[in-house]
Amino acid sequence: MFAKILHFAEQPDFDLLVFRGIGARAFGFPVFPFFHYESKQPVPRYNPQEIEPRWQKFWDDQHTFKTPEKITGEKLYALDMFPYPSGDGLHVGHPEGYTATDIVARHARMNGKSVLHPMGFDAFGLPAEEYAIKTNTPPRVSTEKNIENFVRQLKMLGFSYDWQRQISTTDIDYVRWTQWIFTVLFDTWYDHSQKTGRPISELPIPDDVTAAGPEEVRKYQDDFRLAYQTEALVNWCPKLRTVLANEEVVDGKSEVGGHPVVRKPLRQWMLRITAYADRLEQDLADVDWSDGIKKLQRDWIGRSTGAEVDFYIGADDEIDSWKSIRSQKGFPRKPGDDVLRVYTTRPDTLFGATYMVIAPEHAAVDKITTADQKDAVKTYVAAAAAKSDRDRQDDKTKKTGVFTGAYATNPVNGKPVPIWIADYVLATYGTGAIMAVPAHDVRDFEFAKTFGIDIVPVVSPPEGTDIDMDQLAAGEVCFAGQGTAINSGEYNGQSTAEFKASISAALTKDGVGNEAVNYKLRDWLFSRQRFWGEPFPILHELDQKKYAAGEVEFTGAVRAVDATNLPVNLPEIEDYTAKPDGDGGEYQPPLDLADREWLYPVIDGVTYKRETNTMPQWAGSCWYYLRFIDPKNDSVFIDPELEKQWMPVDLYIGGAEHAVLHLLYARFWHKVLFDRGHLQSKEPFQKLVNQGMILGDVEFTGYQDSSGAWVSSKDVTRDEERKPINKAGEALNLIKVDAADVEKSGESFVLKSDASIRIDSRAHKMSKSRGNVVNPDVIVKDFGADSLRLYEMFMGPLEQAKPWSMKGVSGVKNFLDRVWRLLVDDQNEEALALNAAVGDFEPTEDQTRVLHQTIKAVSKDIEKLSFNTAIARMMEFVNFFTKQKQRPQSVMEPFVLLLSPFAPHIAEELWRLLGHQESLAYAPWPRFDEALTVESTIEIPVQVLGKIKSRINVAPGTPKDELEKLALEDEKIAELLAGKTIVKTIVVPDRLVNFVAK
């Protein structure tokens, strides 16, 4: 490659500066010479730089891809996961999914379907705000600039979006409806008995609450809303000055920027997604997603069933009265002060519960701790609070804990069990307390071993398990599986399943337990202390007297902004770099910098303070697919009639990184809106496909020690910071090795100069720091948009991760060049003219067959989203017809149509050359005739004992007995079978003949 470049650079008429600028310096990879066509040269050579912008302008001017007003016939809603418009512009990963949906959309239009294919931008979020803080530029300004750049790049790739429908989550008009949906969530409670979300006004209020007055009623209602506030222990990132969702914290550090995260209590808005957990899980059955993604979502929801059980911790002499009250009144909704409530999936092991553990953050910690344990507990709890999630994780195998000094009573046998505090119990799951059964739970087992607590086996393993019964009885091993009950009084002998059922019934009868369901899924922490997000449409009532006196104090009452007063715009901020501080030196969100007029609105004479948290970036992406259907409506968020017509999304393509959160959140909102009668579709995304990641070009990496000697990669390990070290523990240097200096040896690569040195070969994720990022702008400039589209589809299966290869791009460019020459007279320098070989010929039988085979294969492959094979079939077509002296126009035309969804610009250009004045965007998709795809003769193998010995030529569809006869007549076969007896003959028509002979 370098030789070429130098050669080129020596040319006096070659623009060296341009070359250097685009190539080696700016982007760090070689540039292929053929993009430097002189554009003065009019037409004969394929020149995407001239063709592509021309057709893009044509489509734009003609509104070619405008969504039809009314659906006629079938509809297709093809949707891409809209991008965050970062300042870096489009990444080559974006066009992969976008090209796939574009092919499907274009193909559907040609099949007469009504197509909705929109694009928009998910434009709230941290980077714009970080940029604002750094440069004091309003985020809206930089965001709009970035969107403009994204639109330019997307148009440059020739996607058939209906640009009239472009939206951004930051549009004031869009924010209005995002806020409106929040008010719906705020106004909704989940009725578990009817399994639906209902207006808060329909929430039944218990009499004692009503009697306590309107204030109590309000609090009761607030407890049930899908959007509610809580004082939550949050992941606080001091550097980013915001709270992060659990999902945004990776290894105790912020996902964005990698800053340390600590835990801190703060008032937060939460969304009660857990109320919908069951429906989110069950309705997965109705959608057409891969099993992998469904499983991912199911695991994330993490439904488990078991029982809640109360352990008595009150005064010993009152236990009998407690028991009798419980057996009369039953299991209360909220546990009282006299019990510790636990959640367990194994109520059948209750007899083996030899101690209890509560989380360090559990509310009962202070209450139950005895005087002599106070100091130890205090120390432990403080240490646990200071520990990051990362630290807790690292110590996972080492169990820590402290005894509270208190005991509870085991409800099944009345035995006292000690109560411990340990951080292996999570405050946020179940009830934050567990009954510990060390004989049958690995974690409890480790803990009990560490602290010398009794281990009582109560489940005998079934036969066939390699658990030693003696060891189990001695408390030396732990068995977590199912089996038969022992040491469990009257329950002895029951199987785990029977026991679960019978004990649950007994606990319920005594009022000390209840069946319960739990989820790993937690409620969604929905507020951020940031500027660049949707403001909450929420007003906090102020104490009016104190406000008049200049003090700000909340009454606790909260109301939503009336729909007529939406949107709540973000206030103008003068200094984005300022850090607002509250009265007590507490950190305040940036919106507290707003002027008083914005901050303290007066409604009906009452002064409120606006909520100054903002929504997370997920909010806008939760419903954008609905707005695309009706983007300009200013009376509702979507016209129900249009929603009915277009929903659900028929094909949704995007990165696997959104397989869990975005999809779960969007489905949740969708279901709430459905329950409240605003939507008619139950699920938003019918078919979902995750594209694989595009990795950088394959790199070879070797290792050298400090003396510069090579170290084979099999002798390299990683230290704690994942830096490479050799066996002696010395740090090693990573050395990039040129592909020319390595060769394959067995399964791995070795240095050519020293075959004992193994070299790592791997394609890495594209990243700025690695310097292997490929910029789509450059590819379009060098090869054209059609080549980029075609290459990204040709690399391999859509869902698979694949490495980028510049040589591959030139391969598909070469294909398009061949397509061009197939139809264009490249000798004619004067004007664009048809190749002389193309004409009004009658196609030969072979030509017809190749055409129909190609139509068939390409059509099927598009339906299967198997674009790489579709392209391969078109390459075969071109290889065949390049050799044909006569290329019938009636064959060339359908081929151009087949190519058009993949490479629309060149196809439009050739379509026009073939004499059509209209765009081919709505030309009917070519049909094939099955009969014409059949070969006149086929060659089939003849096997003896499963080994191929000969081949015979027959007409397709030759019947079995005929085939057998022909095979037997074959000379070689006859020779081989001579003197042997045929035991069995297998004949598969059109496939093979196999003789089993002895």
Next chain:
RNA sequence: GCUCAGGUACGCAAACAGGUAAAGCGACUUGUUUUAGAAACAAGUGUUUGCGGGUUCGACUCCCGCUCUGAGUACCA
């Protein structure tokens, strides 16, 4: 540790309700033509499907075990 995906030529890949292994692209070799260089055109090279076993007339495809790679996840009681 667990879950999932995957291992086919030098690289990317195709075929898999079991039936001619390598379609297609790149790489490589040779030739033709044109050439300042590239390009174009033509012909050709390569291996038996990660390893071991099983089922079968027949296994890349199904089953069992192992191994390697990648992704996700992490005490969820």
